[in-house]
Amino acid sequence: MTIRRIICTLCAILLTAGIAVTAQKQGESRVLTFRFAAASDRFYDGYLDNHNQIAAMIECVNTHKDAILAGDVPVAVFGYCDSCGSTEANLTTARTRSNRVKSEMITRCGLTEQCFRTTNHSDGGNYVEVRITLPTSEAVPLPMPEPSRPVVTAEPEPESMPVTLPADTADRRPVVNAQVAHRPHIDLRANLLRWATLTPDLGIEWHIAERFSILAHGSWTSWSWNDKDRRYALWEVLPEGRLYLGKNNRGYIGAYGHYGDFNYKFTDTGRQGTVKGGGIKGGYVFRLNKALSLDLSIGIGGLNVDYDKYYLYDGTRVRLEHDNKNYWGVTHAGVTLVWNIF
Structure with a gap:
């Protein structure tokens, strides 16, 4: 009976030591979750809890950067989309x-693609999960099973025992003054209403901040018919500053300018001159797919039109009179196709 008890005691000691070593090797995992809007791959700092998660990611990676670059701390990335x-x-x-998400960690923390192990899934939600397995310097010894009789040669217990707190305890601390920059991106644009009037129109929008962008549209056309007795020609430039609203940055308000030249002759009398003005506008962006959107907008403001009236005599323009008019009301309407190029 004594031999059996000794064997049981030795087995319990070996089992406890094995569990402690295994726990030391595996360490704790830091899990960070970055949320995305349905059917969208745009990574917004202000969407849900992404701001705090990005700041926590930067803090964690910078703390263990050397070990991550050396390959001692694995960084697993799991991408999900079901929409x-x-x-x-x-x-x-x-x-x-x-x-x-990996680009954020590479550009902001100095990691490389070799640091990541990436797995993507076609279901499960709309987010990216990053798991960083942190090194554990000391494992917490597990309690020893008490033998059936006292062990004469037992080691005295230390006065204080090191304790390794779970990694997620630190996660609950609020992130203070985390500065996270927005990655600018560019859209190409075409106002379909302009194209419907045989006036080619193209624009470009630069998203310089999470909710703010600057853009400009340009239009040009030149048509003549009836042996050049009728004329439709113009060029216009419309610069704009825009502020996006809402959780998904779909609605917006903005201010725009308007400048251009025109030459219209649909009757015996033609009009040729300059138009300039500006106004405020609002609209909403409907997402069609990952790369394309439809932007519906309307603007109100004022225009000043300075022009000459003329008629043609033997192919030569003869000036009749000069006029200058102001207009207040709707000065812009847009049904614009938007292509996110990067």
Whole structure:
């Protein structure tokens, strides 16, 4: 009976030591979750809790940067998407989302692509999860099972025992004064209402901040018919500053300017001159797919039109009179196709 008890005691000691060593090797995992809007791969700092998660990511990576670059601390990235309508589209969007999160860690923390192990899924939600397995310097010894009789040669217990707190305890601390920059991106634009009047129109929008962008549209056309007795020609430039509203940055308000030249002759009398003005506008952006959106807008303001009236005599323009008019009301309408190029 004594031999059996000794064997049981030794087995318990070996089992406890094995568990402690295993716990020391595995360490704790820091889990960070970055949320994305449905069917979107744009990574917004202000969306849900992304601001705090990004700041916590920067703090964690900078703390263990040397170990991560050396390959001692694994960084696993899991991308998820279930809102794009098909398995292939979901995987493509999940892959892009993962790449956007990794780009933040590469550009802001100095990591490399070799630091990551990436897995993407076509279901499960709309987010990217980053798991960083942190090193544990000392494992917490597990309690020893008490033997059936006192062990004569037992080691005295230390006065104080080191305790390793769980990693998620630190996660609950609020992030204070975390400064996270927005990644600018560019859209190409075309006002379909302009194209419907045989006036080619193209624009570009630069999202310089999370909710603020600057853009400009340009239009040009030159038509003549009836042996050049009728004329429709113009060029215009419309610069704009825009502030996006709402959780998903779909609605917006903005201010715009208007400048251009024109030459219209639809009757015997033609009008040629300059138009300038500006106003305020509002609108809403409807997302069509990952790359395309439809921007509906309307603007009110004022225009000043300075022009000459003329008629043609033997192919030569003859000035009749000069006029200058002001107009207040709707000065802009747009049904604009938007392409997010990067």
